[in-house]
Amino acid sequence: MPVITYRQALNDALAEELERDGNVFLMGEEVAEYNGAYKITEGLWKRFGDKRVIDTPISEAGFIGLGVGAAMMGLRPVMELMFWSFAYVAYDQIINNAGCVRYMSGGLINCPLVIRGPANGGTNVGATHSHTPENFLANTPGLKVVCPATPADAKGLMKAAIRDNDPVCVMENTLLYGDQGEVPEGDYVIPIGVADVKREGTDVSLIAHGRAVLTCLAAAHRLHEEFNISAEVVDLRSIRPLDEQTVLDSVRKTHRAVLVDENKPFCGVSSQIATMIQEHAFDDLDAPVQRVCSLDAPAIYSPALETQQLPTADRIIQKVLAIS
Amino acid sequence: MSVTRAEKPKKTGKNPVDYAKAPINADLTPEQKLGFLADMLRIRRFEQASLKLYQQGKMGGFLHLYIGQESVAVGTLALMGENDHAITAYRDHGHALVVGMSMNECMAELLGKATGCSKGKGGSMHFFAPDKNFWGGHGIVAGQTPLGLGIAFALKYKGLKGCCLTYLGDGAVNQGVFHESLNIAALWDVPVVYIIENNQYSMGTSLARSSAIKSCLAERATGYDMDWDIVNGENLYEVRAKTWDAMQRAHEKCRPAILEIDTYRYYGHSVADANAKKYRKPEEIEFYKQNHDPITLWENRLKEEGIADEAVIKKLDDAAKKEAAASVQFAEDSPFPELESVFDDIYYEVDMGTESGKTGRHFFND
Numbered sequence: 225m226p227v228i229t230y231r232q233a234l235n236d237a238l239a240e241e242l243e244r245d246g247n248v249f250l251m252g253e254e255v256a257e258y259n260g261a262y263k264i265t266e267g268l269w270k271r272f273g274d275k276r277v278i279d280t281p282i283s284e285a286g287f288i289g290l291g292v293g294a295a296m297m298g299l300r301p302v303m304e305l306m307f308w309s310f311a312y313v314a315y316d317q318i319i320n321n322a323g324c325v326r327y328m329s330g331g332l333i334n335c336p337l338v339i340r341g342p343a344n345g346g347t348n349v350g351a352t353h354s355h356t357p358e359n360f361l362a363n364t365p366g367l368k369v370v371c372p373a374t375p376a377d378a379k380g381l382m383k384a385a386i387r388d389n390d391p392v393c394v395m396e397n398t399l400l401y402g403d404q405g406e407v408p409e410g411d412y413v414i415p416i417g418v419a420d421v422k423r424e425g426t427d428v429s430l431i432a433h434g435r436a437v438l439t440c441l442a443a444a445h446r447l448h449e450e451f452n453i454s455a456e457v458v459d460l461r462s463i464r465p466l467d468e469q470t471v472l473d474s475v476r477k478t479h480r481a482v483l484v485d486e487n488k489p490f491c492g493v494s495s496q497i498a499t500m501i502q503e504h505a506f507d508d509l510d511a512p513v514q515r516v517c518s519l520d521a522p523a524i525y526s527p528a529l530e531t532q533q534l535p536t537a538d539r540i541i542q543k544v545l546a547i548s
Numbered sequence: 549m550s551v552t553r554a555e556k557p558k559k560t561g562k563n564p565v566d567y568a569k570a571p572i573n574a575d576l577t578p579e580q581k582l583g584f585l586a587d588m589l590r591i592r593r594f595e596q597a598s599l600k601l602y603q604q605g606k607m608g609g610f611l612h613l614y615i616g617q618e619s620v621a622v623g624t625l626a627l628m629g630e631n632d633h634a635i636t637a638y639r640d641h642g643h644a645l646v647v648g649m650s651m652n653e654c655m656a657e658l659l660g661k662a663t664g665c666s667k668g669k670g671g672s673m674h675f676f677a678p679d680k681n682f683w684g685g686h687g688i689v690a691g692q693t694p695l696g697l698g699i700a701f702a703l704k705y706k707g708l709k710g711c712c713l714t715y716l717g718d719g720a721v722n723q724g725v726f727h728e729s730l731n732i733a734a735l736w737d738v739p740v741v742y743i744i745e746n747n748q749y750s751m752g753t754s755l756a757r758s759s760a761i762k763s764c765l766a767e768r769a770t771g772y773d774m775d776w777d778i779v780n781g782e783n784l785y786e787v788r789a790k791t792w793d794a795m796q797r798a799h800e801k802c803r804p805a806i807l808e809i810d811t812y813r814y815y816g817h818s819v820a821d822a823n824a825k826k827y828r829k830p831e832e833i834e835f836y837k838q839n840h841d842p843i844t845l846w847e848n849r850l851k852e853e854g855i856a857d858e859a860v861i862k863k864l865d866d867a868a869k870k871e872a873a874a875s876v877q878f879a880e881d882s883p884f885p886e887l888e889s890v891f892d893d894i895y896y897e898v899d900m901g902t903e904s905g906k907t908g909r910h911f912f913n914d
Contacts, residue, residue, distance in 0.1 A: 249705070275705070280732070281728075281731060281732065281735065283728035283731065283732060285694065285724065285725040285728055286694050286697070286725055286728025286729050286731070286732050287694075287728075287732065288694070289691075289693070289694025289695055289697065289698060289725060289729070290694050290695075290697045290698035290701055290729075290732065291698060292694070292695055292698060293635075293683075293694065293695035293696060293697060293698020293699045293700075293701065293702065293712075294698040294699070294701050294702040294705070295698075296678070296683060296695070296698070296699065297633075297698070297699055297702035297703070297706075298702070299702050299705060299706075316688050316691050316725070317691070317694060317725070320686075320687070320688050320691055321686070321691060321695060325676075325684070326893055326894060326895070326896065327669050327670075327893050327894055328666055328669055328670040328674040328676070328684070328685070329666055329669075329670060329674070329676035329678070329684065329685075329893075330664070330665065330666035330667035330668075330669050330670065330676075330893055331667070331892060331893030331896075331899060332666070332676050332677070332678050332679075333676060333678055333683070334896035336896075365894050365910075365911065366894050366895065368895075384904070387904075388897060388904055389896040389897055389900075389902075389904075390895045390896050390897055415903065415904065415907040416904060416907060416908065417904075417907035417908020417909070417910075418907050418908065462908055464908075464910070465907065465908025465909055465910045466908050466909045466912075467907070467908045467909075468908070468909045496912070500912075503914065
């Protein structure tokens with residue numbers, strides 16, 4: 225199986241879908257002639273031309289709204305936000321229009337739109353560029369949210385998102401773009417709403433999404449090596465729809481859960497997972513559900529501190545040891 | 549086509565140019581002209597009937613009445629061809645009826661009934677009929693302006709010769725997303741025609757208190773190298789002629805435009821507008837009703853042309869009243885939606901029972 229970067233996996237997914245369906249087009253700031261601020265769309269403008277790969281002015285509300293309107297008409301826009309943090313100036317378009325138009329029209333309209341871009345802290349760019357709005361977006365019935373952690377998931381989920389007939393928010397991570405991993409060849413599509421057990425274990429379930437999955441895998445390795453604790457790592461992959469069954473199956477097996485989330489703790493994704501576990505698997509628990517989130521402050525600039533603000537393997541290990 | 553601010557015509561009820569002779573109007577048949585009257589009457593009678601229901605407490609939320617502005621929807625939307633589309637804001641009843649939505653489905657929607665155009669899920673502000681190229685019905689001021697841009701973008705992308713008539717109120721011109729949309733429309737040659745229905749008040753705030761440029765809103769188009777014009781909304785011929793010019797330019801050259809159509813609403817911003825009589829004087833409203841009512845003016849015009857007399861007009865009006873009354877009956881007799889339907893119409897994939905709709909949990913109620 226070829227080993228490629230997360231960035232290349234996304235690029236391949238976009239290229240394959242552009243090739244497959246003439247209704248697919250890419251649009252965003254610097255996606256065409258500049259080859260993408262993070263080079264996710266590198267080479268695509270040259271290959272597919274002005275009609276299919278389109279640079280926009282810096283007008284997130286305007287061009288995201290344009291994408292919603294075009295999707296209502298049956299096109300399949302793939303809109304890049306240079307950072308998901310910039311979605312905040314386009315929220316009306318995303319929440320009210322993409323998220324609610326199907327409902328308000330009584331099902332007469334659907335919106336096959338993809339909005340994609342990085343949503344992560346950890347790059348020392350301060351609070352305005354470090355938001356992780358998956359919890360806000362998943363709070364809107366009508367939107368779907370996926371957060372791939374590996375190159376294979378990035379490709380499979382991106383292709384599924386483009387083919388989906390509902391609006392899908394794809395949250396990538398600039399810290400992962402250079403990561404390498406095996407990606408199946410051919411038309412590799414991962415259904416949205418299916419979690420993945422990234423490491424099997426018996427003593428505790430570490431449940432995460434996005435880059436936090438990799439932090440969990442590092443913690444699980446050390447838990448095994450240093451403490452002889454067998455940790456299972458569940459990668460949610462999709463926030464909404466949510467693969468509740470895989471999470472509950474894991475908790476019923478290990479009887480302990482530590483939820484790891486680069487979101488802030490208040491009403492973060494892990495809050496939803498925690499309430500779901502206590503509602504459906506309370507009797508299976510041998511210990512209270514624990515959470516490791518970003519420290520509850522705006523993203524700090526200082527590189528020395530931001531590393532500590534995001535969930536670390538050390539903090540995960542401490543939480544696991546506290547309930548083991 | 550652009551005019552300077554100084555040339556903006558005064559609201560005199562008379563126009564120096566006879567727009568009846570414009571090509572788009574010259575060949576109108578008497579039946580078509582009577583049809584415009586019938587549509588304006590239908591809007592007015594529908595809304596008067598809805599107001600009664602609102603006052604009886606049978607309706608929730610807001611009711612933004614279009615009464616006084618009927619000539620705008622009728623004059624513009626009747627020009628739509630196969631590949632022309634329309635989208636508007638929350639004052640959407642008139643547009644809905646003109647594109648061909650039935651009074652029944654609209655009245656039932658107002659009462660939140662299962663037979664409503666959105667199955668009771670949208671309400672007054674959110675009427676849709678994509679099969680009639682009508683894309684709503686949008687509640688957030690100016691939120692629809694980039695959607696109209698996107699609809700027009702899609703037409704061009706598909707190689708279709710059409711445009712999207714995108715309506716907004718005078719209050720919406722100060723929202724940022726409208727200006728983003730104007731810039732993109734002009735930059736990329738997107739065939740969108742923005743129609744500002746200037747009824748002079750954004751809720752209770754007059755133009756003088758909301759716009760830096762006080763005399764003309766469409767002039768903002770000059771900041772985006774876009775064509776613009778102002779239109780006397782009480783003159784149906786003028787509305788049609790100038791809108792058709794803009795649509796032709798969109799069709800032939802993919803050029804966008806802004807039309808500012810002067811009009812007036814008789815009721816408050818919404819019926820719940822408690823200050824409706826404080827920010828303007830009752831005498832002002834009465835003046836417009838007496839001198840600028842678009843229906844009366846069109847009736848007079850048809851009389852002058854020998855197309856209609858009082859009997860013909862009464863017949864059309866009676867039919868509109870009857871249709872409105874029947875829609876009230878239909879709406880009142882219709883059932884409310886079942887509780888189970890709350891979770892329908894959220895995700896296409898779930899509604900259709902596709903594979904994608906079956907993986908993972910979509911709703912989180914327990």
